[in-house]
Amino acid sequence: MPPKSKVSIVTLGCAKNTADMDTLTRLLKARGHDVVADPAQADAIVVHTCSFIEAAKKESIDAILQAGQLKTKGKRLIVSGCLVQQHGDQIFNELPEVDAFLGTGQLSQIPDLLSTPRERFIDRARPGGFMDPDEPLPREVNGPSAYLRLSEGCSHPCSFCVIPRLRGAVQSRSEEMILREAQELSAKGVEEFSIIAQDTGDWGRDVQGTSKLPALLRRVGQMPGVRWVRLMYMHPVSFSDGLLDVFAEDPERFPYLDMPLQHIDSQMLSEMKRKTDETGLRRLIERIRTRVPELTLRTTFIVGFPGETDAQFERLLNFVKEGHIDYLGAFTYSQEEGTPAALRADQLPDDVKKDRLTALMDAYYVVAEKKAQSRLGKLETVVLEESEGDTVLGRTRREAPEIDAVVRLPRSASRKGRFITARLTGYDAYEFTAVPQ
Numbered sequence: 001m002p003p004k005s006k007v008s009i010v011t012l013g014c015a016k017n018t019a020d021m022d023t024l025t026r027l028l029k030a031r032g033h034d035v036v037a038d039p040a041q042a043d044a045i046v047v048h049t050c051s052f053i054e055a056a057k058k059e060s061i062d063a064i065l066q067a068g069q070l071k072t073k074g075k076r077l078i079v080s081g082c083l084v085q086q087h088g089d090q091i092f093n094e095l096p097e098v099d100a101f102l103g104t105g106q107l108s109q110i111p112d113l114l115s116t117p118r119e120r121f122i123d124r125a126r127p128g129g130f131m132d133p134d135e136p137l138p139r140e141v142n143g144p145s146a147y148l149r150l151s152e153g154c155s156h157p158c159s160f161c162v163i164p165r166l167r168g169a170v171q172s173r174s175e176e177m178i179l180r181e182a183q184e185l186s187a188k189g190v191e192e193f194s195i196i197a198q199d200t201g202d203w204g205r206d207v208q209g210t211s212k213l214p215a216l217l218r219r220v221g222q223m224p225g226v227r228w229v230r231l232m233y234m235h236p237v238s239f240s241d242g243l244l245d246v247f248a249e250d251p252e253r254f255p256y257l258d259m260p261l262q263h264i265d266s267q268m269l270s271e272m273k274r275k276t277d278e279t280g281l282r283r284l285i286e287r288i289r290t291r292v293p294e295l296t297l298r299t300t301f302i303v304g305f306p307g308e309t310d311a312q313f314e315r316l317l318n319f320v321k322e323g324h325i326d327y328l329g330a331f332t333y334s335q336e337e338g339t340p341a342a343l344r345a346d347q348l349p350d351d352v353k354k355d356r357l358t359a360l361m362d363a364y365y366v367v368a369e370k371k372a373q374s375r376l377g378k379l380e381t382v383v384l385e386e387s388e389g390d391t392v393l394g395r396t397r398r399e400a401p402e403i404d405a406v407v408r409l410p411r412s413a414s415r416k417g418r419f420i421t422a423r424l425t426g427y428d429a430y431e432f433t434a435v436p437q
Helices: 015-030 054-068 082-094 107-115 163-167 175-187 213-221 241-249 266-271 278-291 310-321 350-373 411-416
Strands: 006-011 044-049 076-081 100-102 121-123 145-149 192-196 228-231 256-258 296-303 327-332 379-388 391-396 406-410 419-427 431-436
Touching (some): 006 015, 015 044, 015 145, 015 192, 044 054, 076 107, 082 163, 350 419, 391 411, 406 411, 406 419, 411 419
Parallel strands (some): 145 192
Antiparallel strands (some): 391 406, 419 431
16 A cells, blocks of 8 residues: 655654654554655654753744745644643644644544644643554664663652653553563664663552562563663662662663752752752762762753752752763753742842853863773774764763764774774763774
């Protein structure tokens, strides 16, 4: 049967959005549609948006406007995701070129909309995600790395965050579905999994009352051909001794933990409703570093939260300078409508927030440089990902896809296979150089 429509998908935001659109792609193909890369060649464009902070909203609006410029007679434009869930009424009126607005829990409607168009409408009745459609949808594999999603939504009450409103409370996938997907991907050549959720440590608590994540990770790690399993988006209060055992038992296979701390000052953490304090976080990091000293630890910090004093920021800055963190992301606090923190009267000026972000990242880059220099001259396994001119880019087990440093090697390295041994020879501006061995 020939394709019913050519569909182009523009995906913005986090890895959870990427997973949503991977599921949509598979569903579209199962229904006979063709997914194409070039929006100009498509019969329909889907823009899947992010709305976590103000910068993400702007990026989403810009993408919608660019897609709107490509509209011709008969071409449909569908906007989905978090921006619709949070600001649907406003953008419905401001973006008349869009045919349909779908919230985070309505993505399964898209294939039917392509076959049976409706009058312009908005539907955001049920926040959520797009985890397991009723029909079996084999995943395509593009390279040796893949995301493996555990759940949708979040039940933590962080005072700065809109995710529970946009995605709903946590909804866990079944262990059976997760393992079935992992086995399918492993059989197709996937050797590296990034485990994702809003909080990976919360998986299963909505169904079982407790998380059985350690057992699940072991089963994924034991699948044939799996080299690396990265645990992403772990709330510190969800990290257990059982999880630490998994990392300590097999540090080569479980080399990476992403655990957003958001701050280190106890008062700030309390006002953020993070359910922990500085003492607890320091003890947790000490336990991790003692048992798994080679573990790569990534985190995220917020600067400029309402009421943050110079002294509280200095405490955070000094913590970063201590060198506990291998990879770090940071952003300025964004006053998000509907969150408790947005109602506070002690909002900080934008220039103060920007200056603090610059200071924090400058301090981190000094730490990153020191850590990188300690790795030079050593042999590491590198997964090769993409060619760039006469070179090829890759990552070691210490770097997560798309967000951490890259390794640049001669193009000839690709003749040795996908995973190769290389010696790190240099580092500059978040980029290693290496030579194959």
